[in-house]
Amino acid sequence: MYSIRKAPVISVMFIFLLTSMAAALTPEQIVRKLEANLLYPASRSKGTIIITDRFGERRSSYISYTSGSDKSMVEFTGKEESGQKILRLKDELYLYYPDAEEVIRLQGAALKQSVLGSDMSYDDMAGDKSILDSYSVYSEGEETIDGTNCYKIALKAKTRDVAYQKQIMWINKETFLYVKILQLAKSDKILKEITVNKTRKINSHTIPVDMIIRDTLKKKSSTEFIIDTFEINPVIPEGTFDLQGLCW
Amino acid sequence: MKFLIQFAWKNLSRYRKRTVITSLALAFGIGLYIFTDSILVGISEESERNLIWYETSSARIMDKGYWKEKDTLPLKYTIDNKDQILGILKSIGIKAVPRTVFSGEVIVYKDPYPEDGSIFTKIFAIDPARDNTVFRFKNTVIKGRWLTPGENGVLIGSWFAEDIGADVGFPLSITTRTKDGYRQVIDTTIVGIVNCPNPYINRASLFIPLNTSDTYLDMNGGVTEIDMKYPNYRNTGKPGAEVLDKLGPLAKKVNIKTWRELASDFIALAEMKSKSSGIILLLIFVIAIVGVSNTMLMAVFERERELGMMRAMGMEDKQVRRAFLLEAAGIGVIGSLAGILFGILLDFLIIHWGIDYSSILRKADMGYRVSGVLYGAWNPATMIKAFFIGIILAVAAAWIPVKRGLKMEITDALRNV
Amino acid sequence: MNLSKIALRNIRRNTKRSILSATAITVAALTIVFMFALIHGMILNMEWNITSYITGEIRLRNREYDKNEMMSPVFLNIRDAEIKIKKIEELPDAAIAVPRIPFYAVVYKNGESFNINGVGLDFEKEKKFQDLGGYIKKGHIPVKGSNGVVIGYKLAEKMGLTLGSKFTVLTTTAYRSSNAMTFRVEGIASFGIGGLNGSTFYASLPRIQRLLKEKDAVTAILVKVSDRKKLKSTVQQIRRLLMEAGDNSTGVKVYTSLDTTLSLMGIAQFSYDIIALIFFILASTVIVNTTMMVIFERMKEIGTISAMGMTGGQIQRLFFLEAFYIGILGALAGVIIGIGITLPLSRTGINFGAAMQGVDFEVSDIIKPVLTIKSTIGVFIYSVAVSSLATIFPTRKTAHVEPVEALKSI
Structure with missing residues (x-):
């Protein structure tokens, strides 16, 4: 009698347990899903960067090619930066300028300079490692950001090759793309706030097509990335990622 | 000879007025010569002093790797055993202080500042208790106060403060990277404004306490440099070698660069070195010689009658010459000594207090812009030189008229008024 | 009694003494002329450097x-x-x-x-x-x-x-x-x-x-x-x-209102002024000293003319005139020789670089001394004034001296 009455309770409990287990992804799993969403064998995108600082607003356009997570090449197509290229091969960054007879390799402190005067520095671009290689991740529960249910994940640096010792990410529970990222100084002061305003679904990937980085210390300073076209596995011209190819 | 010395002395003390005027001419010339030399040396040393007192120190110990990347102010090359090195330096009597220098972006906001802004600058993390044993910033705080250890306080250069509209009590954020490369923000409050005569420092520098930067930058006690003060900054070779020697095996890990090497890379606003000091001194010298010899000549010419009298009384020409030359030498000694004393007095005034020329520069109504004090410099070599030149000059100036007087017939000489 | 006639006669009679005091004034005036011209040249040189390399005489820049x-x-x-x-x-x-x-x-x-x-x-x-x-x-x-x-x-x-x-x-x-x-x-x-x-x-x-x-x-x-x-x-x-x-948006400024110029020029001008002042004092003492010496040595003469019935004021005026004439002579010679030396140099310039050899590329600082009214006519007037005024102090004292006292003093 006891056993009979107990059975449905157990099964209900079992079902309840199952669903809650499905919901309780570990923070590592969440980050892996985030990275899987952003990783494609190759991509080509065209976009616009809008940089705002206390002196005003500037726009620049670019074409970007990526291959895996360790190679990328950005070519600026806007009038002012026309022909400039940034090539990244693993941790190395090379700058090509049409009027310069040599390619400039950035290393060390030079990597801390900002790209195009934006809120992004070269070392923000560099690095092909997984978040999990550089950061320990912790779950900080779930929150709703602008009506989107998100996981809140805290990142704490475990290696010394990253720019932020601490980051907090809100990751969309459905698409596994971040909705918002806070990047903190070692003293816990918020330095940058990244928000994704618009996404687009391409193949099985959710791509952020309108993203804005705000420098929270400098009130009028922000950098907005707008992706106009995005292709996954496109035909990439040969030599795109060759150092020699930079100069054509 | 003893008689002649006595004779000369009696003459000197008897004609006090003449003695005083002649010696005075000499003293004045010599004193002002010494003084001018002191100022000229002072001027030419001024830029060096400004460099050494406020920028480079006599010499700097850095990690071996630092020098090549010094322009980027890297934090990765640090001296981690600073206390050991400081101990060794102390044992050989060399004053030294640790410092960490890094670059950062200063961010300020409208209210209390006139407007939002950010600017890249150089930040010196200094030991508030000891820094002044090598550098001199503590004396240049014109507003507010000096740093206290461990506080989140910052000292700012006066031009810099003026450029961004900062004042004591204003908040100031510095963004930078820690030693490991993490981005970091140091929120500080301006506790004081420094106004040193080194424009390079005044224009773009901040100072924070060393232990504050140690915490924020994760330096673990490491510093980027140890600055030393040698007893005589011009002589950097000998103490440098001694430091290297005493450091022993530690020396392999570090570089020692003297202020000359350090300064060669800084952009001097202008080289104040006066190449024409030679000409100026020469002119001063010429006029001093003219003054002295003229007075001497005059003094002897006027005494042709006396000279004749001495001869008439049976003194040998040689003795007469000696008596007069001894007298001249006496005036030389008195005048030179007085001149050196006069020079030392003037030197002391200009070396100790200097002449503050800030007020001159302030005429264009622009707040505290440049501050500056013109200091002299001791130059014992000049004093010794001046002393002997003074005596030789006095004797030489007497020689010609005495010789002339001795050639004269005694009667002619006596007839002279 | 024509004092200036006596003064001129006195000057002519004791040529040696006159030449000596005149030379002192000549050399003093000459060196001051040269020094002032040199300092003025250095300041102008500095000003030229700053206005040519850095600021211009007028600078237009965004505010x-x-x-x-x-x-x-x-x-x-x-x-x-x-x-x-x-x-x-x-x-x-x-x-x-x-x-x-x-x-x-x-x-x-x-x-x-x-x-x-x-x-x-x-x-x-x-x-x-x-x-x-x-x-x-x-x-x-x-x-x-x-x-x-x-x-x-x-x-x-x-x-x-x-x-x-x-x-x-x-x-x-x-x-x-x-x-x-x-x-x-x-x-x-x-x-x-x-x-x-x-x-x-x-x-x-x-x-x-x-x-x-x-x-x-x-x-x-x-x-x-x-x-x-x-x-x-x-x-x-x-x-x-x-x-x-x-x-x-563009601001227009004169170079003298710019900080860099002002601080650089100010410091230079200041230190040169001090040196010029010292120099001036020294040169003046040479003149004063020589003049005073002449008078003290002529105590006996003062006694004699005093005994002959010349009043204190007349004696003072006589010595003043003597010094004045010698001053004019000496200063004129000094300024003329000074100009004679400075003028050719103001065209060719003085090469201070040569004195600083050793570094193969060291700046060859050619400084051209520049004559001004201050450094010529000004110096002339000043030298004459100093030499004649220098007589007042010692003669004032001697004018009160009893003839006997003055005669005794040798």
Whole structure:
């Protein structure tokens, strides 16, 4: 009698347990899903960067090619930066300028300079490692950001090759793309706030097509990335990622 | 000879007025010569002093790797055993202080500042208790106060403060990277404004306490440099070698660069070195010689009658010459000594207090812009030189008229008024 | 009694004494003339250096530029520079106007980085404006629009560059993005301001405008006027020009109101003034001393003429006149000889560089002494005044001396 009455309770409990287990992804799993969403064998995108600082607003356009997570090449197509290229091969960054007879390799402190005067520095671009290689991740529960249910994940640096010792990410529970990222100084002061305003679904990937980085210390300073076209596995011209190819 | 010395002395003390005027001419010339030399040396040393007192120190110990990347102010090359090195330096009597220098972006906001802004600058993390044993910033705080250890306080250069509209009590954020490369923000409050005569420092520098930067930058006690003060900054070779020697095996890990090497890379606003000091001194010298010899000549010419009298009384020409030359030498000694004393007095005034020329520069109504004090410099070599030149000059100036007087017939000489 | 006749006779009678005191005055006057001319020359030289290399006599710059000068704000610029320069040069008193774009840049070379200063300028015009041709030590001035540069010799040494070497600079453009360009060393220079030698290179304006994406803009226009007296009116005219062109972001300043000039010139002027003062005092004491000596030595004479019935006031006047005539003679000779020495030197200049040999490239500082009214007529009047006034103190005392006392004093 006891056993009979107990059975449905157990099964209900079992079902309840199952669903809650499905919901309780570990923070590592969440980050892996985030990275899987952003990783494609190759991509080509065209976009616009809008940089705002206390002196005003500037726009620049670019074409970007990526291959895996360790190679990328950005070519600026806007009038002012026309022909400039940034090539990244693993941790190395090379700058090509049409009027310069040599390619400039950035290393060390030079990597801390900002790209195009934006809120992004070269070392923000560099690095092909997984978040999990550089950061320990912790779950900080779930929150709703602008009506989107998100996981809140805290990142704490475990290696010394990253720019932020601490980051907090809100990751969309459905698409596994971040909705918002806070990047903190070692003293816990918020330095940058990244928000994704618009996404687009391409193949099985959710791509952020309108993203804005705000420098929270400098009130009028922000950098907005707008992706106009995005292709996954496109035909990439040969030599795109060759150092020699930079100069054509 | 003893008689002649006595004779000369009696003459000197008897004609006090003449003695005083002649010696005075000499003293004045010599004193002002010494003084001018002191100022000229002072001027030419001024830029060096400004460099050494406020920028480079006599010499700097850095990690071996630092020098090549010094322009980027890297934090990765640090001296981690600073206390050991400081101990060794102390044992050989060399004053030294640790410092960490890094670059950062200063961010300020409208209210209390006139407007939002950010600017890249150089930040010196200094030991508030000891820094002044090598550098001199503590004396240049014109507003507010000096740093206290461990506080989140910052000292700012006066031009810099003026450029961004900062004042004591204003908040100031510095963004930078820690030693490991993490981005970091140091929120500080301006506790004081420094106004040193080194424009390079005044224009773009901040100072924070060393232990504050140690915490924020994760330096673990490491510093980027140890600055030393040698007893005589011009002589950097000998103490440098001694430091290297005493450091022993530690020396392999570090570089020692003297202020000359350090300064060669800084952009001097202008080289104040006066190449024409030679000409100026020469002119001063010429006029001093003219003054002295003229007075001497005059003094002897006027005494042709006396000279004749001495001869008439049976003194040998040689003795007469000696008596007069001894007298001249006496005036030389008195005048030179007085001149050196006069020079030392003037030197002391200009070396100790200097002449503050800030007020001159302030005429264009622009707040505290440049501050500056013109200091002299001791130059014992000049004093010794001046002393002997003074005596030789006095004797030489007497020689010609005495010789002339001795050639004269005694009667002619006596007839002279 | 004609005192001046007696005075002249006295001077003539004791030629030796007269010549001696006159020589003292001559030499004093001569050295003061030369010294003042030299100091004036040095100040002018410094002023020329600053106005030619850095500020111009009038500087046009964006009003916001000063505040942000540390970051080298190439985006705070002056548009339509060429037209504005042309219009400025059409003004009656503006002799020459040159465009400049100073900027900071980094050179990465063999793993080392160098922070350097570049200046984009018009080579042709700078030949006149800052005598560019005069301090090129090696090579030549590059052709306009080419990638050739003139570089400070110390900087060249530091970066291991020689004539023909190439280097690539990376900098921030007017759009605050980055850009790089490769340049070629065509001239090695030794600039008049030492600090520039280790930090600066000059490149052709069109190339720098391209590098910095300035289009037709520059960050500074420096103006020299034909007559310094017309500085203020020219500033007003330039301001009017800018207003007519609808440009209200550009500020116009006279070099004397700029901090750099003021501090540099102020310190120099101050230290030179002190030296001149010391010199002046010393020269005056020589005159005073000689004059006093003459009078003390003539105590007996004073007694005699006093015994002969000359009053104290007459004696004083007599000695004053004697000193006055000798002063005129000595000072005139001094000033004339002084001019005689200074005038040829003011054309050829004195080369202080020669005295500073040792460093093979050391700046050859040629300073041309400059004669002024102050350093000629002023010195003449001063010397005469000092020598004659120097008689008052000792003669005032002797005038009260009893003839017997005065006669006794030898």
